[in-house]
Amino acid sequence: MEPATKTETLDIEGMTCASCAAFVEKSLSRTPGVQRAVVNFATEKATIDYLPTQASPASLKEAVISAGYGVTERAPATSATDRQAEIDRQKAQAYQKLKRRFWVALGLAALIMPLSMLMLWPAIMARINMQALNYGLLILTLPVLLYSGREFYSSAWNSFRHRAANMDTLIAVGTGAAFFYSVAATVVPGWFMRQGIMPEVYYDTTATIIVLILLGKVLEMRAKTQTSAVMKALLGLQAKTARLVRPGGEEVDIPLEQVQLGDILLVRPGEKVATDGVVEDGRSSVDEAMLTGESLPVEKKAGDAVFGATLNKTGSFRFRVTKVGADTLLAQIVKLVEDAQGSRAPIQRLADKVSAIFVPTVVVIALLTFVLWFDLAPVATRLPLALVNFVAVLIIACPCALGLATPTAIMVGTGKGAEHGVLIRNAEALEKAYQVNTVLLDKTGTITRGEPAVTDVVAPGQDASRLLQLVAAVERQSEHPLAAAVVRHAQAGSAVLLAATGFQALEGKGASATVDGQVVLIGNQRLLHEAAIPLPSELSAQAEQLLTQAKTVLYVAVDGLAVALIGVADTVRETSAAAIQRLQRQGIEVVMMTGDNPHTAAQVARQVGITRYFAEVLPRDKASKVQELQQEGRVVAMVGDGINDAPALAQADIGLAIGTGTDVALEAAGITLMRSDLQGVVTAIELSRQTIRVIRQNLFFAFIYNALGIPIAAGLLYPFFGLLLSPMLAAAAMALSSVSVLTNSLRLRAFSPSHS
Amino acid sequence: MDIPEILVTATGITLAALVVWYFFFSTRPKARAQAASGGVQAVTIMVKGGYTPETIEVECGKPVQLSFYRAEENGCSEEVLFPDFNLRRELPAYQTTLIELRPEKAGSYEFTCGMGMLRGRLIAR
Numbered sequence: 053m054e055p056a057t058k059t060e061t062l063d064i065e066g067m068t069c070a071s072c073a074a075f076v077e078k079s080l081s082r083t084p085g086v087q088r089a090v091v092n093f094a095t096e097k098a099t100i101d102y103l104p105t106q107a108s109p110a111s112l113k114e115a116v117i118s119a120g121y122g123v124t125e126r127a128p129a130t131s132a133t134d135r136q137a138e139i140d141r142q143k144a145q146a147y148q149k150l151k152r153r154f155w156v157a158l159g160l161a162a163l164i165m166p167l168s169m170l171m172l173w174p175a176i177m178a179r180i181n182m183q184a185l186n187y188g189l190l191i192l193t194l195p196v197l198l199y200s201g202r203e204f205y206s207s208a209w210n211s212f213r214h215r216a217a218n219m220d221t222l223i224a225v226g227t228g229a230a231f232f233y234s235v236a237a238t239v240v241p242g243w244f245m246r247q248g249i250m251p252e253v254y255y256d257t258t259a260t261i262i263v264l265i266l267l268g269k270v271l272e273m274r275a276k277t278q279t280s281a282v283m284k285a286l287l288g289l290q291a292k293t294a295r296l297v298r299p300g301g302e303e304v305d306i307p308l309e310q311v312q313l314g315d316i317l318l319v320r321p322g323e324k325v326a327t328d329g330v331v332e333d334g335r336s337s338v339d340e341a342m343l344t345g346e347s348l349p350v351e352k353k354a355g356d357a358v359f360g361a362t363l364n365k366t367g368s369f370r371f372r373v374t375k376v377g378a379d380t381l382l383a384q385i386v387k388l389v390e391d392a393q394g395s396r397a398p399i400q401r402l403a404d405k406v407s408a409i410f411v412p413t414v415v416v417i418a419l420l421t422f423v424l425w426f427d428l429a430p431v432a433t434r435l436p437l438a439l440v441n442f443v444a445v446l447i448i449a450c451p452c453a454l455g456l457a458t459p460t461a462i463m464v465g466t467g468k469g470a471e472h473g474v475l476i477r478n479a480e481a482l483e484k485a486y487q488v489n490t491v492l493l494d495k496t497g498t499i500t501r502g503e504p505a506v507t508d509v510v511a512p513g514q515d516a517s518r519l520l521q522l523v524a525a526v527e528r529q530s531e532h533p534l535a536a537a538v539v540r541h542a543q544a545g546s547a548v549l550l551a552a553t554g555f556q557a558l559e560g561k562g563a564s565a566t567v568d569g570q571v572v573l574i575g576n577q578r579l580l581h582e583a584a585i586p587l588p589s590e591l592s593a594q595a596e597q598l599l600t601q602a603k604t605v606l607y608v609a610v611d612g613l614a615v616a617l618i619g620v621a622d623t624v625r626e627t628s629a630a631a632i633q634r635l636q637r638q639g640i641e642v643v644m645m646t647g648d649n650p651h652t653a654a655q656v657a658r659q660v661g662i663t664r665y666f667a668e669v670l671p672r673d674k675a676s677k678v679q680e681l682q683q684e685g686r687v688v689a690m691v692g693d694g695i696n697d698a699p700a701l702a703q704a705d706i707g708l709a710i711g712t713g714t715d716v717a718l719e720a721a722g723i724t725l726m727r728s729d730l731q732g733v734v735t736a737i738e739l740s741r742q743t744i745r746v747i748r749q750n751l752f753f754a755f756i757y758n759a760l761g762i763p764i765a766a767g768l769l770y771p772f773f774g775l776l777l778s779p780m781l782a783a784a785a786m787a788l789s790s791v792s793v794l795t796n797s798l799r800l801r802a803f804s805p806s807h808s
Numbered sequence: 809m810d811i812p813e814i815l816v817t818a819t820g821i822t823l824a825a826l827v828v829w830y831f832f833f834s835t836r837p838k839a840r841a842q843a844a845s846g847g848v849q850a851v852t853i854m855v856k857g858g859y860t861p862e863t864i865e866v867e868c869g870k871p872v873q874l875s876f877y878r879a880e881e882n883g884c885s886e887e888v889l890f891p892d893f894n895l896r897r898e899l900p901a902y903q904t905t906l907i908e909l910r911p912e913k914a915g916s917y918e919f920t921c922g923m924g925m926l927r928g929r930l931i932a933r
Contacts, residue, residue, distance in 0.1 A: 138900055138903075139898050139900050142900045142901060146881060146883075146901070149881075203881070203882055206880070206882070207857060207880065207882035207884060209857070210856050210857020210858065210880065210882070211857040211858060211884075211925075211926070212857070213857060213858070214857050214858025214859070214860075214862070214926070215830060215831055215834060215858075216831070216857065216858050216925060216926055216927070217831060217925070218884045218923075218925045218926070219884070219925075220882065220884065269883070273883075390896070391894040391895070392894070393896055394889060394890070394891075394893075394894045394895045394896030394897075395891065395894040396889075396891035404924045407923060407924040407925060408924060408925070408927070409832070410925075411831075411925070412827050412828065412830075412831035412832065415824075415827050416824045416827055416828060419820045419821075419823050419824045419827070420820065420821075420824060422816070422820055423816060423817050423820035423821065426812075426813060426816045426817075426820075427809070427813050427816070427817060431810075438816075451923065451925065452923065454923075455922065455923025455924060455925070456923070459896075459922065478894055
């Protein structure tokens with residue numbers, strides 16, 4: 053039996069040229085036990101198959117170093133999937149542990165509570181030694197503190213040494229105070245009696261606070277894992293293996309990490325595309341919804357780009373790998389979403405400032421509460437009242453609600469965006485999109501498809517489909533973009549393709565060929581003119597009309613007679629009018645800008661329901677049009693293709709680039725739309741509005757909760773209504789507050805953009 | 809005011825003042841880590857209730873590799889944020905998490921925990 057080989061991937065440092073790569077490769081290949089070593093200069097990675105009995109990662113590393121190069125320790129970023137898996141595993145473990153701690157605390161509290169309430173039955177109390185009962189309660193409470201609540205105390209202490217304070221500080225001080233007071237009352241009740249104070253114990257309070265806060269943490273943790281669910285789903289999209297076609301035609305399955313640039317991979321029906329590349333041969337339709345949000349499958353044929361993680365539907369095809377690893381579209385999307393989730397929203401600034409001073413401030417308020425109650429309450433009850441209110445203030449304060457308010461909503465919002473093909477660069481972009489009241493659209497490529505299509509075929513007295521067949525046969529040989537439009541149009545209609553002979557491309561004029569024994573000419577007016585073919589007045593009138601509609605006119609002559617006109621124009625997408633209407637319904641003014649003449653501009657504007665437009669805008673003036681709108685006091689979102697419109701996108705308050713599907717990290721754009729129609733704009737605006745609304749609710753709730761809760765816990769209502777907040781209720785409120793904020797953020801998961 | 813009241817008031821106010829001083833005004837231990845010169849600047853940071861060292865000095869324009877070792881399970885420190893670099897990373901407990909960044913401009917860049925309570929500073933010169 054052949055011994056099993058292992059595969060190791062190393063990141064090589066210091067290679068400056070392809071020959072370095074060859075040198076490293078040679079050095080690795082000569083290492084005992086190495087069966088195959090491939091060094092990729094572009095990705096700076098070496099993939100080595102070796103026998104674990106003879107070589108090890110360490111010996112491989114040594115070989116690289118002895119060749120004069122370095123091995124970079126793999127930064128965790130190189131494998132986001134592995135990193136995520138490890139974090140998930142740990143989180144699941146932590147969650148189990150937390151749950152165990154909660155159940156132990158709950159079980160003990162279930163004993164402590166009824167025992168503490170025995171004093172409600174004087175008949176029973178008369179037979180029980182009070183001090184013995186208190187010692188019993190002490191013994192039951194100790195594990196709640198030392199096992200279930202240990203984390204709070206150790207964390208509080210660790211922070212304290214860093215001169216920092218967090219939520220655990222509050223819990224530790226609060227429960228600690230209640231516990232130590234109770235211990236004193238248990239051990240030396242006589243001292244309390246002599247001061248005229250009942251030696252009451254608060255073991256039930258201590259235990260219940262810990263139970264409730266642990267419950268809050270359990271719920272919080274469960275909800276938190278859902279905030280990053282989209283991210284995990286994105287990472288999980290990646291294929292694990294790829295089917296490599298060796299130059300000899302042999303097919304092998306290899307792990308994704310070993311795929312190299314230039315490899316030919318085979319994709320069969322129902323399989324995932326392993327990485328980015330260009331189709332070499334075969335045809336299929338591919339579901340790209342996971343990357344673009346576009347639900348309809350996309351047709352792929354030779355020469356088309358395919359992307360990793362998309363799903364092949366019907367046919368099979370082979371493609372040449374053009375991008376691997378971190379360069380792929382999926383990796384870029386993941387990176388972009390990760391970046392956005394790590395960004396700070398300006399709206400959060402106040403919450404950040406408050407968070408930084410929150411805990412020490414609450415401790416000071418609690419101390420002052422203690423002092424005031426001690427000084428103002430009747431002598432017999434002042435100490436217990438001071439203590440209870442001191443504890444209540446510490447426990448009710450919840451910095452977590454403030455801290456969770458914004459980031460959780462941003463996490464869910466940006467993730468949700470990616471799901472719908474809307475990539476948000478950062479939290480600030482989201483906030484800007486929320487404020488937008490004017491959307492400026494660059495007509496070409498946004499409202500329209502940005503590529504010519506046949507709009508009119510004028511062939512008086514002719515068989516139009518037969519004519520198209522003839523023309524398509526000629527144009528199929530041509531490389532002109534207008535020719536492609538004609539061929540597409542013909543293919544959409546009749547399927548029978550004729551053969552053309554004697555094809556001739558006439559530079560700047562058109563093309564000619566012989567089809568089915570007939571000489572076919574197609575091109576501009578000059579072509580006919582130079583071939584001395586007269587244009588009948590009927591056709592020339594029609595041509596005039598097409599020209600006024602800003603269409604390009606192709607003239608067709610068969611056997612020396614001008615017989616037809618073909619009108620070609622950039623066409624409006626079917627979805628444009630509906631998307632524009634939805635924007636308008638949200639109170640957003642939609643403005644169009646185009647390089648076309650005012651006549652055409654007006655026509656397109658009317659077609660999609662736009663009332664305000666700029667015509668004859670030169671490319672270099674686009675940014676100044678944005679400025680013009682901004683000077684009217686508008687918050688402008690500019691929608692463009694991201695390449696020609698970069699200055700305008702940058703000038704706008706928020707730039708939305710309609711992605712070409714290749715580069716998602718467009719610098720000028722705050723938001724990149726993977727789908728190439730205006731629906732993405734609607735989604736982006738709706739999502740930003742909902743996300744910011746959730747953030748505002750969260751922040752409002754967190755501020756109000758603390759602003760009301762702390763004074764009430766301090767006993768502010770007591771002088772007026774005789775109301776005091778029990779520390780146990782405070783604990784319940786606090787546990788619920790952060791969970792409420794999280795739950796509110798998770799509501800965004802239900803977001804779905806409005807459709808027509 | 810009886811004697812216990814005076815005592816409690818005095819102690820309470822003193823404690824409050826101490827809290828304010830300790831958390832806001834006391835001079836923090838300025839443990840500074842200087843990155844080794846040449847190539848990647850690598851610094852190890854211990855995460856336990858805070859960041860040790862809290863202040864890290866690096867040279868700008870060169871890559872920085874920060875190894876965060878999280879020596880606790882407490883949830884507060886489970887994330888580290890570098891808002892200026894759009895970076896949010898989860899730190900698995902008892903493990904080292906590598907974070908690579910490159911401060912292009914000289915300045916002070918704050919890093920915090922997920923909720924902004926633990927704070928550290930990256931100073932690029």
